[in-house]
Amino acid sequence: MSEYKDSLLVLRTYKLGEADRILSCISKQHGKVRVVAKGARKSKSKFGGRVEPFTEVFASIWKGRGELDTLRQAEVVSLNAELHEELDKLIKASTVVEIVDKVSFDGQDLSALYELATRALRTLSVQDSPNFLSVFALRVLSLEGLAPQLDGCGLCGSPNVVALDYLHSYGLCRKHVTAPIPSEVVEMMRAVLVGRTGAVLAMKDTVLSREFETVVMRYFEQSLSMKLASLSLHRGGSEIF
Numbered sequence: 001m002s003e004y005k006d007s008l009l010v011l012r013t014y015k016l017g018e019a020d021r022i023l024s025c026i027s028k029q030h031g032k033v034r035v036v037a038k039g040a041r042k043s044k045s046k047f048g049g050r051v052e053p054f055t056e057v058f059a060s061i062w063k064g065r066g067e068l069d070t071l072r073q074a075e076v077v078s079l080n081a082e083l084h085e086e087l088d089k090l091i092k093a094s095t096v097v098e099i100v101d102k103v104s105f106d107g108q109d110l111s112a113l114y115e116l117a118t119r120a121l122r123t124l125s126v127q128d129s130p131n132f133l134s135v136f137a138l139r140v141l142s143l144e145g146l147a148p149q150l151d152g153c154g155l156c157g158s159p160n161v162v163a164l165d166y167l168h169s170y171g172l173c174r175k176h177v178t179a180p181i182p183s184e185v186v187e188m189m190r191a192v193l194v195g196r197t198g199a200v201l202a203m204k205d206t207v208l209s210r211e212f213e214t215v216v217m218r219y220f221e222q223s224l225s226m227k228l229a230s231l232s233l234h235r236g237g238s239e240i241f
């Protein structure tokens with residue numbers, strides 16, 4: 001067996017046998033990685049609490065023959081323990097790892113997604129924002145090449161964008177839509193897409209944040225043809241059943 005070292009972000013964990021844990025991770029240099037942490041569920045495990053979801057570790061890994069590699073050592077880079085302590089942060093962090101899991105595939109270079117996700121989780125662990133998920137989702141859309149073009153209407157070129165066409169990833173003006181979205185929301189999306197994420201994360205208008213999130217997450221789910229399970233928890237649980 002050969003050994004490699006890489007930074008891992010733990011997305012999910014699964015029980016294996018009596019005492020082991022499988023970690024589903026993305027790595028900085030080796031794409032998506034699944035490793036077995038042997039004995040991780042024993043109370044005196046050498047991995048301690050270091051192999052939980054949202055944790056970033058620098059790891060030594062034995063390359064296995066099949067799908068599963070074996071974790072040999074793990075040093076904590078960011079524990080992000082705060083994300084397990086507050087329900088709102090826990091749900092947002094769960095949405096982040098669900099998104100990361102769903103947009104990442106075996107054999108892909110995930111270094112940019114790795115940077116984005118680990119930075120987002122570290123930010124969330126120290127400071128929550130009502131715009132956190134929307135900002136993260138827009139940044140993922142940018143990475144995927146699916147961010148909406150908001151410079152002008154995709155159909156007629158008018159600069160007054162009031163809605164989004166997720167099929168073509170462009171904005172639309174008032175002429176083509178019946179239900180426009182607030183201009184403040186379009187401005188917030190523009191700000192994130194040109195890199196002014198800090199300003200949007202610092203905004204405190206909760207009503208506007210809710211509208212922003214509704215628009216962004218609907219666009220996100222439609223563009224990527226996915227339904228986010230953790231998002232229904234975030235919306236208040238009414239859609240769980």
Ligand SMILES: [Zn+2]
Binds near residue numbers: 156
């Ligand atoms: Zn138009």
